[in-house]
Amino acid sequence: MQMGMIGLGRMGANMVRRLVRAGHDCVVFDVSARAVEALERDKAVGAGSLQELVRGLRKPRAVWIMVPAAVVDRTIAELLPDLERGDILVDGGNSYYVDDLRRARELAPKGIHYVDVGTSGGVWGVDRGYCQMIGGEEAVVSHLDPIFAALAPDIASAPRTPGREARGGTAEHGYLHCGPSGAGHFVKMVHNGIEYGLMAAYAEGLNILRGASAGKRRRDVDAETTPLRDPEHYQYQFDLADVAELWRRGSVVGSWLLDLTAGALLEDPELERFGGRVADSGEGRWTIHASVDEGVPSPVLTAALYQRFSSRGEADFADKVLCALRHAFGGHEEKKP
Numbered sequence: 001m002q003m004g005m006i007g008l009g010r011m012g013a014n015m016v017r018r019l020v021r022a023g024h025d026c027v028v029f030d031v032s033a034r035a036v037e038a039l040e041r042d043k044a045v046g047a048g049s050l051q052e053l054v055r056g057l058r059k060p061r062a063v064w065i066m067v068p069a070a071v072v073d074r075t076i077a078e079l080l081p082d083l084e085r086g087d088i089l090v091d092g093g094n095s096y097y098v099d100d101l102r103r104a105r106e107l108a109p110k111g112i113h114y115v116d117v118g119t120s121g122g123v124w125g126v127d128r129g130y131c132q133m134i135g136g137e138e139a140v141v142s143h144l145d146p147i148f149a150a151l152a153p154d155i156a157s158a159p160r161t162p163g164r165e166a167r168g169g170t171a172e173h174g175y176l177h178c179g180p181s182g183a184g185h186f187v188k189m190v191h192n193g194i195e196y197g198l199m200a201a202y203a204e205g206l207n208i209l210r211g212a213s214a215g216k217r218r219r220d221v222d223a224e225t226t227p228l229r230d231p232e233h234y235q236y237q238f239d240l241a242d243v244a245e246l247w248r249r250g251s252v253v254g255s256w257l258l259d260l261t262a263g264a265l266l267e268d269p270e271l272e273r274f275g276g277r278v279a280d281s282g283e284g285r286w287t288i289h290a291s292v293d294e295g296v297p298s299p300v301l302t303a304a305l306y307q308r309f310s311s312r313g314e315a316d317f318a319d320k321v322l323c324a325l326r327h328a329f330g331g332h333e334e335k336k337p
């Protein structure tokens, strides 16, 4: 099958490589000519503009857009004059599902089909495959099945769930038509909300393990006001890389995120190359918006999102308010480090 790919960043470029490996034809474009050249070396057909990409595709055309969410609308607007009824646009980035609903509504009268795909797998996907959460019209999603199948992980990438044989379907192949427009990105949004929570859980747990040597260390600012109750209870010097490695084997908390944690700690036990300012690209916030709209509690995911805000200094002023109030009502001086 043939597919146009717009956006050859960390995800898009590797997805093209995986498609080419599976025997599909790819016509590719990126604002960086060097990114296009790199893919040409990997047997994709490079295009110098969006128009050239569209011209290089057979009808009905299928164009996969793999650009940051903020640029998707502009990319679609630039493509539209060259597209025709029956063509298919796939947004495989991390768009807000509400934007998918609008786009599908706007494109329908023009006869252009819009498919939203939440794509997970990160930089490892070229070899591991990409988990795809798909939303859109049934017939269009079926038409694109060879593409989804080629991008997806192998069925052997996870042990088969007992009893699953009887059920069939594509889920155990690593891609799923989740529902109509927006459904793919809705599922990906919640996937990423969960990602925040899982990451925060590992991060907090490891930090508590790291603190277990507190009884050995010199007294810090906090210790002056609230000294450790029992310093002899906190005399452990855990090797976090070893603990993470250990948990990967047979424990209840094993996961791919833990695999990555073990690797990161092995390489850099103090994680010195990181400052600790954690960015967020939107999905965590949208997950919380959905939970509020639905009236469904999400305390863990919300705390994980807020922790990211704090990591970027967004709690600093609130913390100053706390110090000011302690000083105002109790005359407590802030202890400087």
Ligand SMILES: O=C(O)[C@H](O)[C@@H](O)[C@H](O)[C@H](O)COP(=O)(O)O
Binding pocket: 094, 119, 120, 121, 122, 192, 195, 279, 280, 281, 282, 283, 284
């Ligand atoms: O499933 C995945 O492969 C990831 O979730 C991927 O989509 C990306 O790395 C995140 O969007 C980062 O999200 P934040 O910037 O919000 O952490």
